[in-house]
Amino acid sequence: MAAPRPGRAVRGSNTGRPLMAALDLFGRRWNLRIIWELQHGPVGFRALQERCDNMSSSVLRQRLTELLDAALVEQQADTAYALTELGHGVYRALRPLVRWSAEWAATLSAAGSEDAG
């Protein structure tokens, strides 16, 4: 399947709405994680694969193709992959999710210990 982009029909929606394209793109496994792992700076293919818990190289390549097409990632002259300005924007947009996940963990562990306490 082609990489989701705003203005293009995507899985689960043919309106071309940017949000739907984003939900399709980020609803594909590893895409969120790849963005997350590239935040520190450019990383080569194999190193990126290791950062992503040794995800399948075939899928990594497919995801990178999608992210390149979506202009969230660019490939440098030395072949390393890096976030574009747009990609960094995604990372910034994702940060509230990090705070939320901590809150999530706290809530669930509190709820879980109610029985024991």
Added chain:
Amino acid sequence: MAAPRPGRAVRGSNTGRPLMAALDLFGRRWNLRIIWELQHGPVGFRALQERCDNMSSSVLRQRLTELLDAALVEQQADTAYALTELGHGVYRALRPLVRWSAEWAATLSAAGSEDAG
């Protein structure tokens, strides 16, 4: 596969880090969309399915089970599904992504029209 939760080993990570659990949960198809569609208020099973572009009912049921287990969604006495407080937190954490997707669309269409203009 069991629903991802903080403190639990998930696909692609066995550290139990909340963020990794979140990335696994939201990296599964439709989960982001379901949260998004529930923002307006409680919705019944079939209505929710329609809102999600008539996604497969079997997958919808599986996703709802995961989101119930993750305590992001709760089922009311009238069987309708609704976001929990935690679920609303996810929605709030996701809003920057909506703004970003608009920016994304603007950037891509600008880049695309450079050739034509």
Added chain:
DNA sequence: TTAGAGCGCTTCGGAAATCGAATCGATGGG
């Protein structure tokens, strides 16, 4: 020159996730 090691990337068979249409039992109205 040759031998190795590491690189980005591809191939391909198997496993897992997703799809989608049919269908079930329960419920309410005519």
Added chain:
DNA sequence: CCCATCGATTCGATTTCCGAAGCGCTCTAA
């Protein structure tokens, strides 16, 4: 009773994902 609608399940087909093997290339060093 009959029909429509609901939440939910089943199951075969399709799509996606996995993962190990290997390709061609570059660099290093003997």
